[in-house]
Amino acid sequence: MPSELRLRVESGLGNGRVRVNIRRAMDHLVHKRAAAFPDAEEREGLRAQGEAIRAEALARLPELLETLERTCTGNGMRVHWAETAAEANRIALDILRAKGARTLIKGKSMVSEEMGLNAFLAAEGIEAVETDLGELILQLGGERPSHIIAPAIHKDRYEVAELFGRCFPELPYREDIEGLTAAARAVMRERFRAATAGLSGVNFAVAETGTLCLVENEGNGRLCTSAPDVHIAVMGIEKVIARLDQLPPLLTLLTRSATGQPVTTYVNLISGPRRAGERDGPSEVHLILLDNGRSRVYADPELRDTLRCIRCGACMNHCPIYARLGGHAYGTVYPGPIGSILEPQLQGLDRQGELAEASTLCGACAEACPVKIPIPKLLNRLRWEAVRPDPDAPTLAPGSRRRALPALGWWLWAWVYASPGRYRAISTLAGRLRWLAPRRLGAWTRSRTAPVPAPRPLSRLVEAEGFERE
Amino acid sequence: MPGAAELTVRRFDWGAEEQTARFSQALVAVQGQVIEVGADWPRRVADLLAERGAGRLAFGSEAELAAELTRGWPPDSPVRLVPWAEPIETGRDRLFGEIEAALTGCRGAIAETGSLILWPGRMEPRLLSLVPPIHLVLLDPREIRSTLHELLVEQAWSAGMPSNALLITGPSKSADIEQTLTYGVHGPKELIVLIRASSD
Amino acid sequence: MRPPTEVLFFGTCLIDLLFPQAGLSAMRLLREAGVRVIYPRGQTCCGQPAWNSGYREEARRVALTQLDALAGDRPVVVPSGSCAGMLRVHYPSLFAGTADEARAKALAGRVYELTEFLVRVLDWHPKDLGPPLRVAVHHSCSARRELGIADAAAALLRRLDQVEAVEPDHGSECCGFGGTFAIKQPELSAAMAGDKAEAIRSTGAQVLVSQDCGCLMNLGGTLARQGGGPRVRHIAELLWERTHAE
Numbered sequence: 001m002p003s004e005l006r007l008r009v010e011s012g013l014g015n016g017r018v019r020v021n022i023r024r025a026m027d028h029l030v031h032k033r034a035a036a037f038p039d040a041e042e043r044e045g046l047r048a049q050g051e052a053i054r055a056e057a058l059a060r061l062p063e064l065l066e067t068l069e070r071t072c073t074g075n076g077m078r079v080h081w082a083e084t085a086a087e088a089n090r091i092a093l094d095i096l097r098a099k100g101a102r103t104l105i106k107g108k109s110m111v112s113e114e115m116g117l118n119a120f121l122a123a124e125g126i127e128a129v130e131t132d133l134g135e136l137i138l139q140l141g142g143e144r145p146s147h148i149i150a151p152a153i154h155k156d157r158y159e160v161a162e163l164f165g166r167c168f169p170e171l172p173y174r175e176d177i178e179g180l181t182a183a184a185r186a187v188m189r190e191r192f193r194a195a196t197a198g199l200s201g202v203n204f205a206v207a208e209t210g211t212l213c214l215v216e217n218e219g220n221g222r223l224c225t226s227a228p229d230v231h232i233a234v235m236g237i238e239k240v241i242a243r244l245d246q247l248p249p250l251l252t253l254l255t256r257s258a259t260g261q262p263v264t265t266y267v268n269l270i271s272g273p274r275r276a277g278e279r280d281g282p283s284e285v286h287l288i289l290l291d292n293g294r295s296r297v298y299a300d301p302e303l304r305d306t307l308r309c310i311r312c313g314a315c316m317n318h319c320p321i322y323a324r325l326g327g328h329a330y331g332t333v334y335p336g337p338i339g340s341i342l343e344p345q346l347q348g349l350d351r352q353g354e355l356a357e358a359s360t361l362c363g364a365c366a367e368a369c370p371v372k373i374p375i376p377k378l379l380n381r382l383r384w385e386a387v388r389p390d391p392d393a394p395t396l397a398p399g400s401r402r403r404a405l406p407a408l409g410w411w412l413w414a415w416v417y418a419s420p421g422r423y424r425a426i427s428t429l430a431g432r433l434r435w436l437a438p439r440r441l442g443a444w445t446r447s448r449t450a451p452v453p454a455p456r457p458l459s460r461l462v463e464a465e466g467f468e469r470e
Numbered sequence: 471m472p473g474a475a476e477l478t479v480r481r482f483d484w485g486a487e488e489q490t491a492r493f494s495q496a497l498v499a500v501q502g503q504v505i506e507v508g509a510d511w512p513r514r515v516a517d518l519l520a521e522r523g524a525g526r527l528a529f530g531s532e533a534e535l536a537a538e539l540t541r542g543w544p545p546d547s548p549v550r551l552v553p554w555a556e557p558i559e560t561g562r563d564r565l566f567g568e569i570e571a572a573l574t575g576c577r578g579a580i581a582e583t584g585s586l587i588l589w590p591g592r593m594e595p596r597l598l599s600l601v602p603p604i605h606l607v608l609l610d611p612r613e614i615r616s617t618l619h620e621l622l623v624e625q626a627w628s629a630g631m632p633s634n635a636l637l638i639t640g641p642s643k644s645a646d647i648e649q650t651l652t653y654g655v656h657g658p659k660e661l662i663v664l665i666r667a668s669s670d
Numbered sequence: 671m672r673p674p675t676e677v678l679f680f681g682t683c684l685i686d687l688l689f690p691q692a693g694l695s696a697m698r699l700l701r702e703a704g705v706r707v708i709y710p711r712g713q714t715c716c717g718q719p720a721w722n723s724g725y726r727e728e729a730r731r732v733a734l735t736q737l738d739a740l741a742g743d744r745p746v747v748v749p750s751g752s753c754a755g756m757l758r759v760h761y762p763s764l765f766a767g768t769a770d771e772a773r774a775k776a777l778a779g780r781v782y783e784l785t786e787f788l789v790r791v792l793d794w795h796p797k798d799l800g801p802p803l804r805v806a807v808h809h810s811c812s813a814r815r816e817l818g819i820a821d822a823a824a825a826l827l828r829r830l831d832q833v834e835a836v837e838p839d840h841g842s843e844c845c846g847f848g849g850t851f852a853i854k855q856p857e858l859s860a861a862m863a864g865d866k867a868e869a870i871r872s873t874g875a876q877v878l879v880s881q882d883c884g885c886l887m888n889l890g891g892t893l894a895r896q897g898g899g900p901r902v903r904h905i906a907e908l909l910w911e912r913t914h915a916e
Binding site: 021024025028029049075131132133134137150151152153155156157160177178180181182184185188189192193208209210211217218219220222223226227243244245246247248249251259262263264265266267268269270271272273274275277278279280281 | 477479480496500554555556557558561562563566567580582583584585590591592595596597600601617618619622623627628631632633634635636637638639640641642643644645646647648649650652654655656657658
């Protein structure tokens with residue numbers, strides 16, 4: 001029986017509109033990234049720097065997190081540690097309750113998606129409002145992001161127009177992108193003015209100075225972090241870097257890899273709440289540091305590379321599988337190649353291990369990755385962890401995908417192929433019995449003809465051609 | 471702090487003129503507007519805003535440029551100057567509802583990317599450069615550096631960061647619908663940089 | 671450095687069983703280029719299917735057979751980017767921490783993909799005797815990215831005077847084979863192969879070539895099922911045909 005993933009894949013492949021939208025967008029982003037790195041030597045130099053900076057940060061992660069807590073606290077922020085998503089939600093709720101906030105305006109944050117924050121707050125009677133245009137579209141449609149950078153990339157303007165028409169009947173119906181954008185501005189303006197609490201993610205946190213770095217284009221992120229009286233920032237613990245002078249190379253790698261921009265419209269560096277004499281800015285800034293399984297990933301020296309990620313989305317833009325499915329078919333918060341290595345580790349191989357199999361290991365992701373995460377190598381590692389007979393990796397979420405029948409199949413395969421004699425016998429036999437070769441080979445022949453063994457294998461032909469054998 | 475990633479500062483040896491040219495080019499590429507101005511810049515600002523039908527221009531009342539602005543402001547301009555010193559708690563509705571434009575200074579700019587560096591604070595609140603639909607910035611071209619890396623090392627940012635530091639590169643924009651760039655989403659719809667010609 | 675005079679030929683199990691003409695052509699090309707080609711009897715499969723499926727113990731057992739078969743210090747030439755990648759890139763990891771680690775590393779250092787060996791080691795220049803021909807080339811992902819040697823196959827095609835080589839649209843994209851991926855995710859694999867086949871068709875090429883028979887089995891099977899389209903050849907077969915036309 002097809003797995004859940006395969007069913008989602010089928011429906012993903014079956015949705016022609018989404019397929020067209022995604023492919024067009026991915027081609028566009030791939031092209032923009034290529035144009036943003038016209039000089040291959042410079043690109044490789046930057047990637048090497050990016051890799052080194054992130055690797056250093058991970059090598060010193062516990063120490064840097066302590067430093068970050070100290071510097072942020074010194075800057076007047078309040079730092080909270082959350083082991084799980086549930087804890088992080090609870091912390092956010094307590095902050096909002098203490099402020100009496102009924103509404104939370106949100107900048108784009110994948111960690112908040114990971115937390116399931118919106119649904120949690122709704123159950124507690126607090127309305128979370130997505131303010132990023134793409135996220136707003138999804139919230140109105142009751143959907144989840146299909147891409148970590150361009151969350152509504154699977155939708156076209158007509159779908160958005162229809163949605164806005166339904167949700168904002170008071171506004172004139174528009175189908176042009178400028179009109180739709182203007183509508184979002186008009187609707188959100190009042191939200192920004194009235195909100196008492198805002199939430200954002202964090203792109204990088206600088207341990208040295210206690211600085212949170214946020215990048216964005218729309219200005220909604222700045223509004224969420226500057227206009228309300230309280231700002232809550234949520235970040236995965238891996239986002240810390242050691243020094244401020246390491247920020248420029250990472251920023252340029254991030255924006256060029258993500259959207260091909262030399263820089264985003266806004267780079268927002270926050271080092272604490274409003275200071276004495278300042279006339280605006282939040283009076284409270286809270287930083288919630290979320291673990292949610294990252295410590296386990298961190299504990300394995302090879303798998304740790306997963307945490308180098310700066311969430312640019314280039315791996316998905318370059319992935320032939322993502323380009324055909326979009327993000328929803330993955331069924332996880334983080335889709336695409338990075339999701340296929342991260343989610344099985346966070347959620348367990350039994351639950352998400354199949355994602356590691358849904359790859360041809362073509363390597364397009366690793367080639368595009370600005371911090372050189374060896375994604376195919378890690379997929380291979382996870383495939384091993386999923387079927388190894390002696391599961392003893394304490395670093396992974398529990399779970400095994402080992403089944404008796406495939407395991408026996410591979411044992412037999414090895415029994416044949418480890419022995420030249422057995423292998424020769426079988427390959428010769430296959431050639432002799434080629435007329436028996438099946439014309440249908442399950443799923444393979446649904447779209448292809450079946451390969452047929454040659455009458456005589458190469459090992460036999462070489463002699464007739466006068467080649468030496470040893 | 472020790473570390474594997476000792477960085478050489480990434481910078482370019484562009485002369486002053488090229489630096490300004492590159493800054494302008496990069497900013498214009500993302501729909502920013504760049505205007506060279508002389509000592510009569512307040513008049514230029516007044517004209518620009520009058521053309522756009524803007525009624526009120528806010529500026530930090532204690533900002534460095536405040537005195538020069540008010541002194542040079544044409545008395546017959548239809549645009550009213552609004553010296554801004556109000557805390558957000560009381561000024562919120564006016565800022566969101568009545569102010570069409572704001573003028574701020576900046577702490578420098580980046581030639582490579584066309585970015586302006588702002589350190590909002592006591593003199594110039596954060597929301598001035600964000601809420602009004604038009605943001606004007608007065609820039610001394612001598613403060614342009616080739617890269618962010620060069621600028622933040624030279625200005626020794628790591629010795630003490632302000633509560634908020636910003637890089638602003640163009641008016642607000644989004645490509646969330648069909649990857650099509652649209653300007654003027656939640657932040658300013660227009661970003662106008664006034665490059666001050668050197669006074670010598 | 672003088673080019674080697676003798677090489678071991680690792681034929682790969684796919685070529686052995688399904689596409690022996692590709693292997694034979696490769697060996698003939700090497701011989702014509704002045705190299706003594708030896709076919710080790712003990713070879714079977716590089717072990718890649720098990721390695722990519724997570725069955726490392728099984729992969730190691732099979733790989734060990736190749737360590738024995740390909741022992742010595744002569745270069746090993748492989749008419750497949752992905753099998754060459756397995757021997758060169760993955761054997762050292764597969765045997766890390768075992769008694770055979772040193773042997774695996776030594777072998778990895780001697781492995782060449784066929785076109786890489788012809789161009790970079792032998793600097794072989796084929797003499798094109800065939801009529802004008804339009805050829806679509808699909809570089810396997812292993813050749814293109816894992817080994818970074820796609821330029822070698824491209825150079826060989828450029829050296830054929832009468833051949834016009836074209837890359838299909840989205841040329842750098844995977845064909846969707848991926849070994850067991852084609853079985854485990856058949857719908858995705860078919861979708862990728864279908865798009866690739868269409869892009870190949872629209873080049874108007876008469877022949878499709880690649881360094882890898884895995885891609886060719888996938889694409890050739892897809893093209894054949896659709897009917898029509900270019901002939902499908904391993905690059906070694908095309909090179910042999912072009913240099914020995916009537």
